[in-house]
Amino acid sequence: MVARVIPVSPFDLVIFGATGDLARRKILPGLFLRFKSGQMPEKARIIGSARSDFDSAEFRKVIGAAIEEFLDEEHRPAEAVTAFLDRLEYVHIDAMGDTGWSDLKAILRDDVIRTFYLSVSPSLFGAIAERLSKHRVATPEARIVVEKPFGHDLASAKALNADLLRYFMEEQIYRIDHYLGKETVQNLMALRFANSLFEPLWNATHIDHVQITVAESLGVGGRGGYYDQSGAMRDMVQNHLMQLLCLTAMEPPSKFAPNSVRDEKVKVIEALDPVAPEDIVRGQYRAGRDEPSYFEDAENPDSRTESFVAMKLKIANWRWAGTPFYLRTGKRLRDRVSEITVVFRDPPHMIFPNPMEGRKGNALIIRLQPDEGITLRTTIKEPGPGGMRLTEVDMDMTFADALGSDLHAQDAYERLIMDVIRGDQTLFMRGDEVEAAWGWADPLIAGWQESGKRPVPYDVGSSGPEEALMLLHRDGRRWRPIGD
Structure with a gap:
């Protein structure tokens, strides 16, 4: 399948x-790929600005x-790179002063869309x-893009929102x-809201539980100083995992429009x-064979900052009453994996006399990385004679195989920056959404700090503490293996 390119x-x-x-x-590599694909019009231009006194x-x-x-040779033909670089200009600007504005x-x-990426x-x-x-650089129609971290807590997020809303x-x-x-x-949104297959089952009556995992095999490395002031809760749960939770659990919107x-x-x-x-577990990775501990990476032997968080959440509404959501994220785990696993309830009555041992049940596994795709686990009869024996099979759709490698190669930044130019805010967080997420996270973080408890240690290359x-075990459930 060939992707449609809409300029x-x-x-x-x-x-x-x-x-x-x-x-x-x-x-900038993402913008180059959009340019190479033909999505960037002839009059598009990119202007760099930084402290460096370049021309x-x-x-x-x-x-x-x-x-x-940062791009493989096959994705950067020389003539395309040269043509893209011709679109670039540079202005030296003092962000805290008046030089360069x-x-x-x-x-x-004046006749094109103005966008400012911070x-x-x-x-x-x-x-x-x-x-x-x-300096009247921004027009009433201009757009401004801001990166995470958007605040360190609710108070700082409100202050950042207020700063931006004074001028935009x-x-x-x-x-x-x-991640969005x-x-x-x-x-995930298309699967739920463009098909009649899953949405009737997308509720507590049919879904036993949901797991959201974002596992990383690397440690905090050179980010140790920053990360030790943040931790897994602020760095991952409050934003990335919360966004995945919202998209999995939200009600169908009246229309596919930003608000x-x-x-x-x-x-x-x-x-x-x-x-x-x-219902919360916090962990820190310990030293492994030739691998430093979190204390060493963070250069703080007394650190109480978590590099791993797992938690059980409950959503108090009609759709999800009684269905838990389990979230986990961590550094130095077995593999680099991001996925959402929706585990369906077993049939109310099993008619087969010898159900298979170790049956995991029906599940929809939505893989975000490294191999984007969707897997549906179903129970079928095991082929061959000898009675009704059950087995489980995975019906797999890996996007690179099903839709073509060109689609698989697209990066999130390519898509999101083009959405900004189009004026589509659907995949961007609104101010009250950011504040609501911090309002939920702040009491948890404050409780940890007040308790003074250290995160529990876990081995490098494991699934966590x-x-x-x-x-999950105490609820009669099991995590889906990392890297399975």
Whole structure:
């Protein structure tokens, strides 16, 4: 299958922090791939800005090197790279002062979409927004994109929202979470709301429980200092896993429109019951063979910051009453895996005299990474003579196989940036949604800090602490193996 490429309108995209790691590793290579695919119109232009006192030629060299470093050779033909680099310009701007803003205003065009991507520290969001307004660089139709982390707690998230809303309308603000740009995350909505097969079963009557796992095989590495001030709860659960939970559990929106979808996501967060202390497990990876411990990576031998979290959540509404949601995420685990597993209830009466031992039951496994796709586990008769013997098989749709490798290669940033240019906020978080998520997370974090308890240790290359396994075992359930 060949992906349809729908060109966007002409635009000027200004990237603040254009020589930083995220811009070099994800944003600009992603824009190049959209350019190569034909989605970027002739009048589209990308303007980099950073503290470096470059000119446009030097900036093009930096981005050319980044494309060579982060994209495979087959995806970066030389002529396409040269043509893309010709679209780039650079303006040196002092984000905290007034230098360079008049130069930026002078090169922006009035007849195209203006978009400002803030690939910078959140501490600069307010200062840049203020100067975009003060120097009349931003028009009433302009769009502004801000990266996570969006706040450290509810108070700081409210302050960031207030800073942005002084100068931009909510309809102009795009709070990006790259998990929402993954093909499979969007397919979750299509699977539920574009088919009549699953949605009638998508409730507590038919679903036993749901597991959401985001496991990473690497440790915190060079991010140790930052991560030790954050932890798995702030870094992953409050945003990425919460978004996956909302899309899995939300009610059908009245239409596929930004505010309709986001209204339903907010309702899920507001319906979450308080989490009991016994329903949460926090862990830290210990040193392994030739592998440093979390203490060593964080350079803090007394750290009480978690590198692993598992928890049991309950949603207090009619659809999900009695169906638990189990979330887990962690560093230095067995494999790099992100998936949502929806486990259906067993038939109310088993008519077969010899049901298979160790039967896992029907499940829908939605894989976000590394191999995006969907698997449906069903029970069938084992082939061959000798009576009715049951077995389980997986009906698998790996997107790279079913839809073609070109679709599989698309990165979340490619899709989300093009959505910004189109003015589609569906896959971006709204201000009240961010605040609702922090409002849920803050009491849990405060409770941990007040208790002073250390996270429990777990082995590198494991599935996490034994206590996390017991979280499901005591309910008569088991986690889906990581890397299965």
